Amino acid sequence: MELAQRVQQLPPYLFARISQLIAEKRAAGVDVISLGIGDPDLPTPAHILDALKEASDDPANHRYPESDGLPEFRRSIARWYENRHGVILDPDREVVPLIGSKEGIAHFPLCLINPGDVSLITDPGYPVYEVATMFAGGETVKLPLAEEDGWLPRLDDISADVAARAKILWLNYPNNPTGAIADLAFFERAVAWAKAHDVAIAHDLAYAEVSYEGYEPPSILQVEGARDVAIEFNSLSKAFNMTGWRVGMAVGNAELINALTRVKTNMDSGIPQAIQQMAMAALDGPLDAVEEHNAIYTRRRDRAIEVLRELGLRVEPPKASLYIWARLPEGERSSADFAGRLIDQTGVVVTPGMSYGAAGEGYIRISLTTPDDRLDEALSRLAKFARGEQVL
Ligand SMILES: Cc1ncc(COP(=O)(O)O)c(C=O)c1O
Numbered sequence: 001m002e003l004a005q006r007v008q009q010l011p012p013y014l015f016a017r018i019s020q021l022i023a024e025k026r027a028a029g030v031d032v033i034s035l036g037i038g039d040p041d042l043p044t045p046a047h048i049l050d051a052l053k054e055a056s057d058d059p060a061n062h063r064y065p066e067s068d069g070l071p072e073f074r075r076s077i078a079r080w081y082e083n084r085h086g087v088i089l090d091p092d093r094e095v096v097p098l099i100g101s102k103e104g105i106a107h108f109p110l111c112l113i114n115p116g117d118v119s120l121i122t123d124p125g126y127p128v129y130e131v132a133t134m135f136a137g138g139e140t141v142k143l144p145l146a147e148e149d150g151w152l153p154r155l156d157d158i159s160a161d162v163a164a165r166a167k168i169l170w171l172n173y174p175n176n177p178t179g180a181i182a183d184l185a186f187f188e189r190a191v192a193w194a195k196a197h198d199v200a201i202a203h204d205l206a207y208a209e210v211s212y213e214g215y216e217p218p219s220i221l222q223v224e225g226a227r228d229v230a231i232e233f234n235s236l237s238k239a240f241n242m243t244g245w246r247v248g249m250a251v252g253n254a255e256l257i258n259a260l261t262r263v264k265t266n267m268d269s270g271i272p273q274a275i276q277q278m279a280m281a282a283l284d285g286p287l288d289a290v291e292e293h294n295a296i297y298t299r300r301r302d303r304a305i306e307v308l309r310e311l312g313l314r315v316e317p318p319k320a321s322l323y324i325w326a327r328l329p330e331g332e333r334s335s336a337d338f339a340g341r342l343i344d345q346t347g348v349v350v351t352p353g354m355s356y357g358a359a360g361e362g363y364i365r366i367s368l369t370t371p372d373d374r375l376d377e378a379l380s381r382l383a384k385f386a387r388g389e390q391v392l
Pocket of ligand 1 (some may be wrong): 038175
């Protein structure tokens with residue numbers, strides 16, 4: 001049996017070495033603490049769970065949902081965008097619910113990419129953009145990001161040839177893994193570039209609600225004329241600690257939303273309705289929990305940064321996202337080696353920056369989604385390691 005090229009071409013699992021080290025340490029009885037995964041440890045707020053419990057009793061919710069979601073959920077998403085971003089959306093033409101934003105991101109290239117077409121993706125970046133493009137038969141061209149540019153791509157550096165072949169420009173701010181943010185002026189430049197080259201923008205706003213010191217990450221749709229070219233992927237996962245419930249949305253350009261809905265109709269049968277009703281309780285309900293979670297992440301961020309600096313890492317506090325992106329100490333070359341040493345000597349797992357692309361080499365990513373007591377234990381081990389003391 002020969003597997004299809006699209007499966008054979010899947011990139012090697014970059015955490016393989018780290019996973020092996022974790023397995024070895026655990027087998028040797030070490031209490032391994034992972035700061036690797038961006039999956040909120042805090043529970044889904046009670047009023048949202050109550051809505052799910054109630055909705056699950058309704059037999060109408062036991063049947064197939066529609067791929068394009070409940071009309072009232074689409075209206076709830078439109079209300080959210082109006083209240084949160086001042087963006088008015090037509091819930092029947094400019095909104096489609098998703099089974100988590102990853103589902104929509106993974107299917108979206110099928111709407112635009114023909115064999116040989118190009119997706120522009122950032123390096124470092126969330127790996128799904130590249131794989132989804134490959135699955136659609138397309139190619140990716142990487143836009144290297146750099147700290148001195150605030151981890152924003154240099155759109156003017158994209159050659160005319162590449163621009164002519166490009167169908168999608170993927171953006172993601174607040175950014176995974178760098179924690180970087182983009183302001184409306186950057187989104188204006190991106191929209192102007194996309195219009196000039198007839199390229200669609202797919203903006204991933206999965207981290208919109210995780211932010212610090214009152215910063216409010218904008219939607220690209222706040223830019224005038226953005227909906228001529230842009231689709232935005234958004235998610236309840238990180239905003240409401242709902243990664244396990246799988247619910248998100250795509251909004252924006254009506255033609256792109258329609259194409260994605262048609263693809264989805266042929267691939268999935270939508271989000272379980274009880275979960276859509278749960279998501280409505282989240283979007284239409286009180287937002288105190290979002291603020292409380294952000295206060296917890298802020299405390300964790302500040303404690304972690306102190307210790308990372310003791311370790312000699314260069315780090316700026318992120319204004320948004322669940323991640324600290326830290327530059328390795330002078331003289332350290334390999335993020336995988338550094339991460340490997342940390343696991344080996346402290347049992348603490350961090351993600352090597354190169355896992356997100358070659359331009360992420362020289363950095364590590366730390367996620368703030370570890371419970372306080374475990375994070376404290378991890379940080380005290382790292383502080384000991386920084387002082388040259390034996391940890392394990
Ligand atoms: C940048 C980015 N986009 C999208 C997602 C997918 O989130 P979900 O499918 O839970 O909405 C993630 C998950 O970690 C992410 O980091």
